[in-house]
Amino acid sequence: MLADSPKRRSSVSSADATLAGRDDAPRTTERLDRDSNKSSQTADPKLEESAIPEDKITEAIERALDIDQWNENPRNPRNWSPARKWSSLAVVSLYTFVSPLASSMLAPGLPEIADKYGMTNSTLIALTLTVFLLAYAVGPLLLSPLSEIYGRQWVLHGSNLFFLAFNLGCAFATSGSMLTxxxxxxxxxxxxxxxxxxxxxxxxxxxxxxxxxxAIFSMGPLIGPVIGPIAGGFVSETVGVKWVFIIITCVAGIASALGIPILKESYAPILRVKYAVRDGHDKEKAMNIVSPNGTLSKGQILWTNLSRPMVLLFQSFILFILSLYMAIQYGFLYLLFTAYPTIFPSLYGWSAGIDGMAYIGIGVGFLTSTIIGATLSNTLYLKMVEKNNGVGKPEFRIPSMFVGSALVPIGLFWFGWSAEAKIHWIMPIIGGGIFACGMMFTYLPIQLYLVDAFTYAASAMGAAAVLRSLFGFFFPLFGQQMFDRLGYGGAFSLLAGISLLIGVPFPIWVFYYGERVRAKSPLNR
Incomplete structure (x- = not known):
């Protein structure tokens, strides 16, 4: 009996995967093809091929796109040379550093902004700073899915040029509303x-x-907001806040000049279709095999991809709870940024330029935990893989989070009560460093878990970035009122309690039950 044609198998598996919202259709098709080939090795070779000419074309494309061949293909980004891999990572990390640098470098210059544009409302003044984070919440909803439709390369390069243009516009804005x-x-x-x-x-x-x-990639979103106020304070004091924007624009220009020639496309589905077409195969047929969206209209594909981050966020409890924990800590970080300009000038008499130096404690915490955390995370992961007969699981990323879940509340208590007691200025700086160290210990495993666990990794990361940025946007808006009412000790004790409530039970739950939950969800690998 003749088996179903590869074309029919591809269409069925593709439709099923589309309904599930994931891209495992090609893997399903290829697995079926390999099983079919194994079971028919002794059969007549003529019976292994369809007699229909169009199906023969599809069979040829499937052989060209076979996942086993792709895994061994030197054009696969996983098989790039170490130099090419790390140079590509360096570009992405540079882009990721410049972006949050711009989010916070304006902070010390807010008084000058208020004077320049005649702004008296404290919320509107703060909005010129935090609106950047509001855009962080909106952008991933569009850009993450677009990277899974058109590839990572030019979404990254084009977005950086877009950022460069409007950041330069900020330097020459003629009103507060234009600046915002x-x-x-x-x-x-x-x-x-x-x-x-x-x-x-x-x-x-x-x-x-x-x-x-x-770990290297994650440094940007954490170190950038720390270096920003340090540099911004001295720039605003010496040459004016306008030069904050000009300097950021120059750094973004350097990043593009280096990044465009170095960073090439890395998204495997896009590359597999590209190389199939280059080898003379039909593009539409190749897309039908590689992508579960191949049989959909462009409008359906666009809607499916644009809605995916929110679908992932609200239909995957694991993604939601890990993103929530990361977002809460990100909000705490920006509350610290709200507290620093008040605590150190008022309690310790520091100037705006010197005040920026207080952020060094947070930077040291991030750097320390990056070095130790990456090593610890990788060591624990490899040991657990070895005990599991060489099979890795996303849950093996979780244990290193336990260290961070302990350090975060300790750092918050330390910072709040040392400031409340008005003891030596080094004590709140150390508390901020402990918090930052703990934050990185949790941030890195969560990022790794999302990439390991979700088929559409960019959409999962984008969903997490949306929630994180919303918390970073809203928390500073009520920070000063909270400090005035509760005091620094009481306010940061409240934050530490929230951190314990979320940070202790849920990582433990994910570690023990995450695999079981993932097995029931079509959203995961």
Whole structure:
């Protein structure tokens, strides 16, 4: 009896995968093809091929796109040379550093902004700073899915150029409303590396090699907001806040000049179709095999991809709870940024320029935990893989989170009560450093888990970035009122309690029950 044609098998598996909202259709098709070939090795070779000419074409494309061949193909980004992998990571990390640098570098210059544009409302003044984070929440909803339709390369490069243009516009804004609008548009472009960068790391590095790469990538969103106020304070004091925007624009231009020639496409489905077409195969047929969206209209494909981050966020409890934990900590970080300009000038008499130096404690915490955390995460992961007969699981990323879940509330208590007691200035700085160290210990495993666990890694990362950015946007708006009412000790004790409530039970739950939950969901690998 003749088996179903490969074309029919591809269509059925493709439709099923589309309904499930994931891209495992090609793997299903290829697995079926291999099983079919194994079971018919002794059969007449003529019976293994369809007699229909169109099916013969499809069979040829399927052989060209076979996943086993792709895994061994030197054009596969996972098989790139180490130099090419790490140079690509360096570009993505540079983009990811420039973006959050721009989000916070304006902070010390807010008084000058208020004077320049005659702004008296404290909320509107704060909005010129935090609107950038609001754009971070909007941008990934569009840019993450677009990277899975058209590829990572030009979404990243184009978004950085878009950011560069509107950030330069901020330098020459003639009103507060124009500045706020330009800041929002610049933030949209700047959100691309935050949302897509983790997907690039997953494209290039295998699970065993991913921890160190993700640690380097994750430094940008955490170190950028720390270096920003340090540099911004001195720039605003010496040459004026206008030069904050000009300097950021120059750095973004350097990033594009280096990045465009170095960073090439890394998204495997796009590359597999590209190389199939280059080898003389039909593009539409190749897309039908590689992508479950191949049989849909362009409008359906666009809607499916644009809605995917929110579908993932609200239909996957694991993604939601891990994203919520990361978002809460990101909100705490920006509350610290709200507290620093008040605590150190008022309690310790520091000037605006010197006040920026207080952020060094947070930077040291991030750097320390990046070095230790990446090593610890990778060591624990490999040991657990070895005990599991060489099979890795996303849940093996979770144990290193337990360290961070303990350090975060300790750092918050330390910072709040040392400021409340007005003891030596080094004590709140150390508390901020402990918090930052704990934050990175949780941030890195969550990023790795999302890349490992979700088929559409960029959309999962984008969904997490949306929630994280919303918390970063809203928390500073009520921070000063909270400090005035509860005091620094009481306010940061409340934050530490929230951190314990979320950060202790849920990582433990994900570690023990995450695999069982993932097995029931079509959204996961």
């Amino acid at each position: 609008g330009f800041r929002f548009l610049a933030g949209l472009g700047a959100s691309a590396p935050i949302a897509i960068g983790g997907g690039v790391v997953g494209d290039i590095f295998s699970e065993r090699d991913r921890a160190a790469a993700m």
